[in-house]
Structure formats: C-alpha cells, structure tokens
Amino acid sequence: MITSGGGGDPAQPLQQLPLAEVDQPRVLSVVSEVLEKLVARNDQLSGGAGKSPRPPLNAFQGVRAPAISLGKYAERIYKYTSCSPSCFVVGFVYIDRLVHKHPDSLVVSLNVHRLLVTSVMVASKMLDDAHYNNAFYARVGGVSNVELNRLELELLFLLDFGVTVSSRVFESYCQHLEKQTTLVERPLLNGDVVSEISVEEDTHISSSPPHPTPTPTHLPS
Template sequence: MAELENPNLMPKLITFLSSLLQKVADSNDLNRQFQPQKISVFHGLSRPTISIQSYLERIFKYANCSPSCYIVAYVYLDRFAQSQPALPVNSFNVHRLLITSVMVAAKFMDDIYYNNAYYAKVGGISTIEMNFLEVDFLFGLGFRLNVTPNTFHIYCSYLQREMMMQQPPLNLAESSINLGKSLKLHLCFNEDEPSHQQQQLAV
C-alpha cells in the first residue's frame, strides 16, 4: 500500500490537495480576463462561500470512502483538465468538480459507497444536479475511469514527494504553484499504457 493511502496521513493530503486546487483556481480566475472559457453545469452563479479546504474536509468527513479514492479523484481531475481545455478549474466550478470526482472515484474503487442523493447532501446541491454533474463528468473523461497500478503509484509518488518538500506542512505556496502549473498545463504524467494491459486497481 502506498504511504499516501495511510489514513493517518489523510489530513495532510487533504490540506495539500486543497492548496493545490486553490492555486489552480486562482490562476485560472486571472486567465478568464484574457482567455475565453466555456460555462458548464459545474459552474455556479457565484463563488461558493465555503473554502476549498473546508469543502474537501467535509467530503472527507462524510463520504467515508477509501484513501485511494482521493488519489484517483485527483487523476480524474487531471484527465478532465486535459480533455476539456476550455473548462479549466476555477473558483466557480472547483467545488462541483471535487464532489463529482470523489463520488465517481468511490463508485469505481470501493465495494461499498453512498448513492448520488447522499453525495448531493454532502456537496450542498440537489440530487438532480448531482446526477447531471456525474453524467457530464463521465463524458468529459471520455469514460476513462480505469487507473492502472502504475499510473496510481506515479501520482502517489509525485504527490508524496511534493508534500515532503513542505516545511512546515501548511506552508504550501512554492511547490503548490509548481504542482498547479502541472495540472493546469496538463503536463503531469504520461498515461499511454496499452489499454489491453490495463487492469482495475485493487484496493
């Protein structure tokens, strides 16, 4: 089991992923002034008042999904960003993308998971909206839900290495900018493994 899958390290991972997504959202908010961005079902009419970290902590508290789900959700967000360049992660859509990616990851990874109505309550949205978000997210991914063990461990190693560079853990500014650029510019990892060799990641 990868070290990041240790439940004791989850608070640090949640903090790190929150900081990363905040940097990405802030950067793309600025880019909205210069680059046209599509409006999607993930966009709210206004920025949510809850912070990304508080929102992700809420998901972690109530979703009860395995630690692996958060790594896989990160993979999905990266894939979504790569396949939907006109829909970059920003402060208007990051919360809905988060709840959707974690829910889809839990369904794919875990033997037991909550239904869409429960995740809608956790995310503060309606069940109908949650259903629409799931469908759009799946099509945005091109239904590429499988994460090979190799890809999973590459992402784990990358996140773990960047997290270890943080001293103290809450001082995430510098390397989060680097990680944010990786996610925003779609340069994280090469996933060109042959599809016939792919297998579902065991947890």
C-alpha cells in the first residue's frame, strides 16, 4: 500500500486489486521504463531505496517503497481513470521540470509513485475534456483524498504553476522518451493528441480550466 503519516489506506493493497480489461498504450511502458531507470540510479546515489529524502520533495516521500511496480501502477491509473495516453507524457514533463527547477531533489522509489499519480492527475485536468475528481484518483492511487489534495498543491507551487506544455515541447519529449527506451515502435501516441496541448510556450497559469467531473462508475473494489 502507498501510505504516509497523513494518508489513509485503501481497502486492499493495490497489488491485490483487479485491473480492468483495457488495452494498454505503449506510452505507459515507455514512461515507466524511463522512470524506473532514473529511480534505480537515484536510489544508489541516495544510499539505497531512496533513504535520504531531500527537500523540496519531502511531501511526496513515503515510509517505504510500495510493493506494486511502477509499470503496474501506471497501468492501474490508466485503466481506472480512462485518462488520455498523452497525460503520461505531460506528467513526465512535469516531473522533469520539477527536478530541473529543484536540482537538489531526487526522484527515488519512496516518492516516484506519488509523483506519478499527482502529475498524471494534473495533466488530465489540463488535457481531458472530462476527468475524474481528486477523490477518485486518490482511491485509484492508494492515498487519501486529503493527501492527494495536498500533493497537488505542492506540485503546482513547486512548478510555479507552469503546467502548460506546447506541442513542440510535447513532441520533443516523445522523441526523448523513445531514445531512452528499448521500445522503438512509432508512434508513441495518436497524432491528434498533440493538438490538445496549448501552443503557447512557457506560459504560467494560476489555475486549471474548469472541466466537468463524471461520476465514477467503476470504482475498484
């Protein structure tokens, strides 16, 4: 389970909950593989298993690494939230921006799951016409609603609310992800998803545009 001092536990461990039968876009494997390589390197730098939390990512730090793999965790987020595949690329952009803005921070096994679910959730609010609310993402991600609300605010302030991604930047990250992985098929995503991202580059916004929030109909039991 993903837990922390202030977070609640889901009804069952994430690895024991069933996954819906949904085809997996390749981008999930690509992003997961790149993040896993980064985490493996950073865990060594931090003394093993990310045991040396470094500000300002302390808010995302857990007591221990979750039992569920990052790849399965990404699959779970996608299958239950039905977010667009492009959200995982944009979520990766947010994580990359975060570590560049705060070079003293490391993405490690103790924080990468929380970083991923928070980043993908924010990306879905930016990209998708309809998306699930924070409470549903929290249930899927294995954290409490209160904790995810706090993590969302933490991420936005750490990024200085710089959550707009241009189509050019989006494409450059797709190319970067392909170069960093052994999976080389193209395309990562359908071509039409690029148009969902703002063409204004380096634009900082104060809040996400309002979107309708559908009622969850397939909560994991």
